[in-house]
Amino acid sequence: MQLGLLTAREIAGQPDSWQATLDTVTEATTRLRRFQQGGDPNEIVFSGCGSSYYLAISGAFLLESLSGIHCRAMPASEIINYGEHLWKRSTRKRELIAISRSGATSETVQAVRTFRKHAWGPVLSIGCYDHTPMHESSDLAITLQAAQEESVVMTKAFTSILLAIQYIAGLWTNNAPYLQELSLLPKLSRKTVPQAQEVARKIADKRRYNNYFFLGAGPRYGLALEGTLKVREMALQNTEAYHPLEIRHGPISVVEDGALVTLLQGRYGRDYERALLSDLKLLGADILAVPGETEGGPLADADFTLGAAFTGNEFSLLPLYLPVVQYLGLFTAIKAGVDPDTPKNLSQVVEL
Numbered sequence: 513m514q515l516g517l518l519t520a521r522e523i524a525g526q527p528d529s530w531q532a533t534l535d536t537v538t539e540a541t542t543r544l545r546r547f548q549q550g551g552d553p554n555e556i557v558f559s560g561c562g563s564s565y566y567l568a569i570s571g572a573f574l575l576e577s578l579s580g581i582h583c584r585a586m587p588a589s590e591i592i593n594y595g596e597h598l599w600k601r602s603t604r605k606r607e608l609i610a611i612s613r614s615g616a617t618s619e620t621v622q623a624v625r626t627f628r629k630h631a632w633g634p635v636l637s638i639g640c641y642d643h644t645p646m647h648e649s650s651d652l653a654i655t656l657q658a659a660q661e662e663s664v665v666m667t668k669a670f671t672s673i674l675l676a677i678q679y680i681a682g683l684w685t686n687n688a689p690y691l692q693e694l695s696l697l698p699k700l701s702r703k704t705v706p707q708a709q710e711v712a713r714k715i716a717d718k719r720r721y722n723n724y725f726f727l728g729a730g731p732r733y734g735l736a737l738e739g740t741l742k743v744r745e746m747a748l749q750n751t752e753a754y755h756p757l758e759i760r761h762g763p764i765s766v767v768e769d770g771a772l773v774t775l776l777q778g779r780y781g782r783d784y785e786r787a788l789l790s791d792l793k794l795l796g797a798d799i800l801a802v803p804g805e806t807e808g809g810p811l812a813d814a815d816f817t818l819g820a821a822f823t824g825n826e827f828s829l830l831p832l833y834l835p836v837v838q839y840l841g842l843f844t845a846i847k848a849g850v851d852p853d854t855p856k857n858l859s860q861v862v863e864l
């Protein structure tokens with residue numbers, strides 16, 4: 513049996529899935545605009561579970577920075593358990609963006625129904641299947657058919673939903689240059705995905721690490737969390753995610769030889785992040801920098817880099833950070849003799 517066959521195919525299928533995603537959301541433009549004009553919210557809540565919650569974290573940061581509207585991310589269970597308590601004195605007009613690949617995760621479906629029951633605001637749901645309980649409970653449903661997956665772990669579904677959120681953010685803010693940048697991603701990914709495969713294979717061939725750290729600031733924090741989920745679900749390894757400078761405030765105590773630190777680099781805070789990498793390197797960690805080069809030049813302290821194939825607006829390039837992280841989970845699992853297609857104790861859908 514070849515380990516990780518399904519997952520490998522889905523990671524490699526991202527360029528096609530991203531193009532199909534752009535086609536789907538472009539086709540839904542009128543409905544998406546109408547949804548937003550009807551709501552006029554002063555708070556947009558993003559929600560989901562697991563990888564879909566991590567999408568919510570990145571999506572909320574992204575939409576708030578493009579629109580100026582206050583956005584927050586909540587795990588679906590928090591809406592069910594605390595929504596009423598949290599919002600009982602609030603007069604804000606809200607909207608919910610619910611995210612679920614399956615559209616059937618119990619907490620997410622329940623969060624959508626709770627939101628509607630209390631008339632907290634309209635619900636937009638994003639998933640990969642039609643006629644799901646989540647979609648049927650929402651005001652507007654977007655289905656990304658091409659992002660459907662056989663594997664338990666989310667890979668192309670994650671990046672495709674991320675791209676859909678980016679498109680919606682660009683559309684709602686009438687940001688034509690941003691939408692134009694997004695349209696280039698499928699083509700860019702045809703170069704980045706094979707590069708990512710090569711880099712991740714090299715890392716897994718070098719050694720098995722004791723701890724895998726993922727660092728990401730701003731809209732990349734949710735992606736760093738997704739990195740931990742990939743390495744944990746697929747390869748069952750120890751892994752942690754932080755906003756980059758947060759690692760100095762405690763977690764650095766366990767950084768030593770045997771740690772791999774992956775920095776998802778952006779433009780802001782670059783000098784602080786470079787100084788941080790030097791310190792982590794001195795402690796014995798190996799460093800993967802994604803991308804390996806920014807406007808500030810190449811990163812001297814990186815042991816591994818994902819070429820300079822993507823430079824530009826970090827808010828548009830977000831999906832390009834993921835393939836190397838996904839391949840890292842895949843190859844680390846294969847090296848350890850674990851099948852990434854069948855993660856321990858996990859199923860595609862968590863139904864309570």
Ligand code: F1P
Pocket residue numbers: 560561562563564611612613614615616617620664665666858859860861862
């Ligand atoms: C959410 C999720 C996945 C996780 C696993 C269990 O699914 O937590 O993120 O990888 O497959 O389910 P969904 O709500 O996006 O379908």
